[in-house]
Amino acid sequence: MSGSEILINVTPQEVRVAIVENGLLQEVHIERPRSRGIVGNIYKGRVGRVLPGMQAAFIDIGLEKAAFLHASDVLPPEGTDLPRNGEEPKITDLLSEGDEVVVQANKDPLGTKGARVSTQITLPSRFLVYMPYIERVGVSRRIETAEERTRLKETVEALHPPEEPGGFIVRTVSEGVRSEEFERDVRFLRRLWESLQQDIRAVRAPALVHEDFTLPMRAMRDMVDEQMDKVRIDSRETWDQIQTFARDFVPEVADRIEYYPGERPIFDLYSVEEEIQRSLDRTVYLKSGGYLVIDQTEALTSIDVNTGGFVGRKTLEETILKTNLEATQAIARQLRLRNLGGIIIIDFIDMEKSDHQERVFRALEYALSRDRSKSHLVGFSELGLVEMTRKRTRESLERTMTESCPYCQGRGVVKSLQTVCYEIFRETLREARQYPAEQLLILANPSVVDLLLDEESKGLADLEAFIGKSITLRSEAGYTQEQFDVVVL
Structure with missing residues (x-):
């Protein structure tokens, strides 16, 4: 990520983090103390209803809405005799009403749905993810070089003797990292898990056992890498906290963290404030004169590509191809900026030539490759639509910043x-x-x-x-x- 900066704006009411690449806003994350997300939090919950037909159970974790736990997210208790022929175990064999269970939130409550939880606890650090109940060492698929994958796996295995419980996943930012840095993370994660086990034993369900870092700390842990040029923070107190955090966890970027005392609001740099306002609009204009129309619904997000005022200089087919190729870059950026997830349907302008469709599809794949959220693309359908999914863990920017308009019964939104x-x-x-x-x-x-x-x-x-x-x-x-x-x- 060349030419990348993180801007952190802190006020008592909310914290906002913006990722800017080459002078252009790419991502915005907002956290309000009154409505903090719960992804990563660990709870001691109590099983409410068990639903055999849905292969799921509802878990009381102390929130307004019960959390949803699917059988595929339940680790079988030790010594449980369950089918080994590849069949999914029945939820009734795993859980009973009234059971106490330790779960981790992997999706915030979204709309009318409660949080999604799992008993497969994971604890992330800078370079590793610790899995207390799964005994293996894995490497992020985004590290593609076979030699580097092997080196990383062997390095972490050497720090994780067989008699130690649990396992680790090596994160993408670990490429090129030395053994000493992994050793520090291993020690930290083991100490954290020992402390959590004591807390789990001490509390009665339902109860919060462990809360994830605040947004600025998560940004330093998950978003900063060696390619990040600068991190600017407009709060002296938060800057002090992040400096301490960086010395412990990301010392290689500590000298790139700056306190921003400027008179000009930090989000006025690179027109971030204006870009956030524009990201709430349905229409996104392309430089060529074409435009996108983005509609977010409960079920899916649709993106419609139009030529608009762009007429091109060659044939109609070339004009359409150029607009669609430009749209792939804009779509990838808007998915990150608006934090759109779930099912996404893209209606590119119809192309008659199959090689044009292939070029557009590959361009979209490439544009999405820089996105930290995992996505899965399906080729053009018979109707000329591209279907895709993008991992969603938190509310979109629109759902965070807006609410249903009382004047139109939810058909539109206001801030x-x-x-x-x-x-x-x-x-x-x-x-x-x-x-x-x-x-x-x-x-x-x-x-x-x-x-x-x-x-x-x-x-x-x-x-x-x-x-x-x-x-x-x-x-x-x-x-x-x-x-x-x-x-x-």
Whole structure:
């Protein structure tokens, strides 16, 4: 990833991480303390309903909705006599109502669905993933060189004698890593698991046993590699925490971590803020004049490719091919940027020549190869559609930042009240820095003003103290939920 940067924007209300490659925003991750994701968290749960017909069970892990556990995600208890002919064991042979079970969340609650959990616990570190219940050493498939795969496997096996329980998966970022760095990760993961086992024994179900790192730490663990040029953070406190974390886990990039004290908001660099706003639009315009239309539904995401105003200079078939090839790059970027997952259907502009279809399909494959989320592509169908799946573990950007519009019964979306409040905070800070004034007046929808005076009152007070100016609020019944003005008095 040449020319890559990570920008970390920290406020009391939310933390945002942006990955920028060659000056272009590629990924955005948002975490709000009130609605943190649970992927990676470990729980001691109690089995509720067992559903033989679905080969699954619902597990009470202490959340509002019961978690879903499929038989394929259950490790059989030691000594259990189960079929060995390749058949999947029955859920009734594995679990009974009332059983206590230790599970890990591998999908957040999405929409109306509860979290997806597994008893196959994994603990990630910088270079390794520890599997306490599976005794083998594996290597990420993304490391393609046979010699390097063999070296990595042998290196980790040497640090993991047969009498030690569990096994390891060597992560993609481990390419070229020395034995000493693996040794540090092995020690850390074993200590962590020993500590967790004590916690598991001590608590009663349902209970949270282990919570994954916060978003900035996960970004350092999962997103930073030796090709990353810079990590910029606009919070001194978070910068201090990340410096300590980096010294322990990623010392090779510690000198690339910078505190950003600039007057200009960090997400105004590379127009990240504008790109986030654009990522909520249905339409994505291509440089050639063509465009994409992206529609996200509960069942799947559809992407429609159109030529728009692009007429080309050669034949119609060449114009269509050029638009479709350009669209493959834009589609791969939008999937990462919007964090779209599940089933995705792409309707490219119809191509008559099979070799053109092949070129477009290969271009899409290549564009997706830089995506950390695993995807599976199916060739063109008889209707000229490309079907694909992309691994989804967290809510999409749209579902994180928006809510169903009350004026159209869910057919469209508006930014959530929280999102509007945080935009008001950022705009107020921007205005206060740009213009000398003693007071600022915020005009907004009554629901937004109510939230600012209630749940966000501390944030508002902190902002007043920070800018040294008084802030007055005024409800405007004629304003929509997203509409507001900040007036310098």
